[in-house]
Amino acid sequence: xGATCGIISRNGxxxxxxxxxxxxxxxxxxxxPPDLREAGIGYYLIPQTMNDRLLENLGKWNKMINMYxxxxxxxxxxxKDPERKQKLLRRIRKGxxxxxxWQAWIAVMQxxxxxxxxxxxxxxxxxxxxxxxxxxxLDRTFPNQPYFDKQNFNNSGQASLERILGKFASQHPDIGxxxxxxxxxxxxxxxSGGSEIEAYFALQVLCxxxxxxxxxxxxxxxxxxxxxxxxxxxxxKLPKLWEHFQDENVPDDAWILKWFxxxxxxxxxxxxIARIWDCFLVDGIKMLYRVALSIxxxxxxxxxxxxxxxxxxxxxxxxxxxxxxxLIISSLKVKIQKEKIKMFENAYKRRILGRNSTKSVPPLRxxxxxxxxxxxxxxLKPPLPKKEPYSPQPRPFVxxxxxxxxxxxxxxGKMHSFSSNVSEEHPLRRSTQVPTLPDIYSARKYxxxxxxxxxxxxxxxxxxRSESDEASETVDVKTVLHELLRDKSRDNLFRINxxxxxxxxxxxxxxxINFINRLPI
Amino acid sequence: xxxxREFKIVTLGEGRVGKTSLAMRYVRGQFNEKEQSTTNANFxxxxxxxxxxxxxxxxxxxxxxxxxxxxxPNYYREAKGALLVYDITDKESFWxxxxxxxxxxxxxxxxxxxxxxxxxxxxxxxxxxxxxxAIAYAKxxxxxxxxxxxxxxxxxxxxxxEIAKLILDKESRSGSPIRSSKARSRVIxxxxxxxxxxxxxxxxx
Numbered sequence: 001x002g003a004t005c006g007i008i009s010r011n012g013x014x015x016x017x018x019x020x021x022x023x024x025x026x027x028x029x030x031x032x033p034p035d036l037r038e039a040g041i042g043y044y045l046i047p048q049t050m051n052d053r054l055l056e057n058l059g060k061w062n063k064m065i066n067m068y069x070x071x072x073x074x075x076x077x078x079x080k081d082p083e084r085k086q087k088l089l090r091r092i093r094k095g096x097x098x099x100x101x102w103q104a105w106i107a108v109m110q111x112x113x114x115x116x117x118x119x120x121x122x123x124x125x126x127x128x129x130x131x132x133x134x135x136x137x138l139d140r141t142f143p144n145q146p147y148f149d150k151q152n153f154n155n156s157g158q159a160s161l162e163r164i165l166g167k168f169a170s171q172h173p174d175i176g177x178x179x180x181x182x183x184x185x186x187x188x189x190x191x192s193g194g195s196e197i198e199a200y201f202a203l204q205v206l207c208x209x210x211x212x213x214x215x216x217x218x219x220x221x222x223x224x225x226x227x228x229x230x231x232x233x234x235x236x237k238l239p240k241l242w243e244h245f246q247d248e249n250v251p252d253d254a255w256i257l258k259w260f261x262x263x264x265x266x267x268x269x270x271x272x273i274a275r276i277w278d279c280f281l282v283d284g285i286k287m288l289y290r291v292a293l294s295i296x297x298x299x300x301x302x303x304x305x306x307x308x309x310x311x312x313x314x315x316x317x318x319x320x321x322x323x324x325x326x327l328i329i330s331s332l333k334v335k336i337q338k339e340k341i342k343m344f345e346n347a348y349k350r351r352i353l354g355r356n357s358t359k360s361v362p363p364l365r366x367x368x369x370x371x372x373x374x375x376x377x378x379x380l381k382p383p384l385p386k387k388e389p390y391s392p393q394p395r396p397f398v399x400x401x402x403x404x405x406x407x408x409x410x411x412x413g414k415m416h417s418f419s420s421n422v423s424e425e426h427p428l429r430r431s432t433q434v435p436t437l438p439d440i441y442s443a444r445k446y447x448x449x450x451x452x453x454x455x456x457x458x459x460x461x462x463x464x465r466s467e468s469d470e471a472s473e474t475v476d477v478k479t480v481l482h483e484l485l486r487d488k489s490r491d492n493l494f495r496i497n498x499x500x501x502x503x504x505x506x507x508x509x510x511x512x513i514n515f516i517n518r519l520p521i
Numbered sequence: 522x523x524x525x526r527e528f529k530i531v532t533l534g535e536g537r538v539g540k541t542s543l544a545m546r547y548v549r550g551q552f553n554e555k556e557q558s559t560t561n562a563n564f565x566x567x568x569x570x571x572x573x574x575x576x577x578x579x580x581x582x583x584x585x586x587x588x589x590x591x592x593x594p595n596y597y598r599e600a601k602g603a604l605l606v607y608d609i610t611d612k613e614s615f616w617x618x619x620x621x622x623x624x625x626x627x628x629x630x631x632x633x634x635x636x637x638x639x640x641x642x643x644x645x646x647x648x649x650x651x652x653x654x655a656i657a658y659a660k661x662x663x664x665x666x667x668x669x670x671x672x673x674x675x676x677x678x679x680x681x682x683e684i685a686k687l688i689l690d691k692e693s694r695s696g697s698p699i700r701s702s703k704a705r706s707r708v709i710x711x712x713x714x715x716x717x718x719x720x721x722x723x724x725x726x
Binding site for chain 2: 132133136137140141142143144178179180182183216218219220223224251252253254257258261262266308309312316
């Protein structure tokens with residue numbers, strides 16, 4: 001297996017002749033993809049200059065492929081043995097050589113069993129209204145790539161993209177078509193070298209196994225959840241910047257939602273996107289959090305001096321200032337504990353989903369037993385959630401949030417007393433009911449009086465919080481506030497909100513209490 | 522620069538009609554033939570001056586697909602103005618504007634001012650929506666209609682400024698100035714050092 005082909009350097013010159021696996025694109029009869037090199041797709045999408053490190057890496061992968069040269073999908077066999085599987089996953093995370101990237105992705109997505117060429121050929125296209133929406137986006141997907149230029153290669157790129165999205169919409173009526181999918185499908189098409197059928201099933205696997213379905217269906221429940229969780233992590237990891245984003249009211253729509261929704265394929269250059277996808281396919285959604293944090297931290301000092309519009313602008317242009325390899329290296333260094341994500345997931349369920357009726361949100365994932373049952377692929381196609389009437393929702397009353405905070409804490413048995421005279425008989429300790437008025441009042445006095453967070457820097461100090469820290473301690477908030485206001489030297493640590501000013505959406509009492517506990521009073 | 526008023530404006534309309542291009546042309550004076558499709562939204566701003574009032578326009582350039590509204594129901598919230606865009610070469614896109622008008626009347630701020638823009642006027646030969654019909658419709662609902670072209674720049678400044686004027690008019694008529702969103706936001710006392718630092722480093726404008 002293998003044809004001799006060159007690796008092109010950045011200036012287009014061939015540097016080294018190496019063996020390349022023959023990419024056998026799977027396409028509909030009569031619609032062959034163009035020549036990879038001319039179209040700049042497949043392993044020509046990301047030109048790279050050979051160096052010793054890459055050569056060594058290539059050597060390793062060559063060895064892996066030689067062992068199983070007879071199969072169509074050479075790396076799939078690696079999945080059968082747990083040890084070898086780990087090895088394969090580790091190497092994919094480190095970055096497969098461009099020649100083997102698509103094969104590696106096929107393996108990690110366990111795609112080969114899903115691919116069904118005959119079925120694909122028979123899938124009908126979606127109904128007219130959906131097709132009209134898809135068609136509007138075809139020439140606006142990677143518009144600068146020659147492959148997606150209508151004039152080139154008999155319009156091969158756009159036609160393949162149209163078929164993938166059209167057939168996908170007809171087969172997945174709950175998802176249909178959502179803007180953003182065009183970039184994901186387009187990127188898969190380019191990496192696969194125009195292998196339309198493989199790209200289609202890869203999109204399907206991304207939606208099923210990687211939960212991207214929840215990014216694209218009505219209401220986008222999973223996307224909302226991920227961004228909510230990300231904001232929590234963002235606040236812990238980069239408190240200063242998070243604060244700044246809140247002060248400036250930087251809208252999520254203009255950056256993080258886009259980044260996540262398209263798995264960065266609109267935001268960065270191809271090399272970075274491919275590397276992010278390498279890790280995303282192995283690690284899952286966590287990688288998206290890591291990359292975002294890494295990008296933010298690398299330009300934190302710049303962002304701190306900008307206003308909302310400028311921040312959006314800067315984050316849009318981020319591809320020009322970030323070096324792909326160092327981005328990945330620093331991303332992989334970002335530590336996010338699984339338990340913490342789990343904790344935030346629970347918090348999200350309790351707070352956000354609990355607030356609205358949970359019924360309107362379809363399940364994010366099938367239950368395990370359902371998923372294994374071949375017949376019940378039905379979970380993929382639940383009835384469309386009822387479209388909520390679109391209306392500007394009034395800002396949830398601040399008190400409601402405070403109540404929730406209190407409820408959360410009391411439910412976890414970590415209720416802290418906010419006023420100085422709370423006894424063991426505190427009503428909040430016994431039930432998760434909405435607290436009675438005096439309690440709310442004291443909580444309000446506390447939360448409205450000041451908002452102060454220590455500037456913790458990069459260290460994830462939440463993890464170091466021990467149970468003893470959580471011990472209920474009685475603190476006179478008034479004294480603390482006076483203390484703060486008097487001591488000017490601490491000013492650079494705090495920003496103080498005056499009484500009566502509206503609260504921020506999320507009141508993190510836990511953190512504040514942690515902070516108060518540490519005060520030398 | 523002192524800003525007297527701050528208005529939030531949204532661009533609405535079918536996908537591909539040129540919402541992003543219009544906003545980019547207005548704010549940056551650029552036109553990109555190969556604009557990517559918009560997911561979610563873009564956020565732009567521009568300072569203008571109308572009758573001695575300096576105004577900061579916060580422009581929310583939204584995605585065409587309605588599904589994105591689930592993520593940001595606040596697209597309308599506090600929006601004082603809307604630019605409803607259709608493509609003169611695309612019949613469907615005009616019906617979308619009609620449905621947006623209905624929706625805005627039902628849902629959004631009662632005071633919302635809007636302007637209809639028939640974009641891509643450089644493609645006059647492919648025109649599908651007769652100009653008279655569009656203008657008649659605009660008249661009927663009491664809105665201004667502009668023929669625009671993000672490519673040539675025709676009518677772009679005019680339609681955005683018209684929205685600002687409409688909002689100002691409404692303000693003066695109702696007597697109570699519509700407070701900007703900034704004024705409503707919470708009071709933060711930053712320490713002196715930080716303020717000074719910000720001023721020094723703020724070479725942004």
